[in-house]
Amino acid sequence: MRYGKNLALLPAVILISWMIPGGVRGQNRAVDASRSSVTIHVGKTGIFSALGDTHEVVAPLESGVVALSPPSSVQLKFDARKLRVLDPHLSAEKRAEVQETMLGPKVLDSGRFPEITFESTAVAPAGAEHWTVRGNLQLHGRTNAVVVDVALKNGHYAGTAAFKQRAFGIEPVSAGGGTVKVKDELKIEFDIVLK
Secondary structure (H helix, E strand, O other), X not given: OOOHHHHHHOOOOOOOOOOOOOOOOOOEEEEOHXXXXXXXXXXXXXXXXXXXXXXXXXXXXXXXXXXXXXXXXXXEEEEHHXXXXXXXXXXXXXXXXXXXXHHOOOOOOOOOOOEEEEEEEEEEEOOOXXXXXXXXXXXXXXXXXXXXXXXXXXXXXXXXXXXXXXXXXXXXXXXXXXXXXXXXXXXXXXXXXXX
């Protein structure tokens, strides 16, 4: 069954913004893309969901900048064409099929919408070394508000976010007449390191 396809969202991503306050004041810092990670978790639902697959997608960061001095902010950029289905439990052939669906017109349509961006609109303290970041995620040609929960641990800004595919014009993939389908809500986990 092909559910992973909807992973597309990303992102991500997208989405994933977060970081920031505290630390050095009066400067912008680039995100270290080589040491940062963003993973999208795609669940399943439906009467026969036990027969379907869950999916994990990695969303490599293209670039990012964090403003540490108030008002703190973050900007992140992803290339939708570079999102990759991990799913080690699937055969190589099945994984390639999920990958193709995810990048194709049914989900990300990465040929038409190659760029995924996140730009924060507000960063608010939510406890010691913990923040709530609000911002706009642009994905699949649409922009929607996203809320990100962020915590600083050992120099890493880690946290989670969630958003619904339908909010970005993506219909969750289904099979078996809808008895097995990808959940509308995608969950994002990130670990961001600054240079």
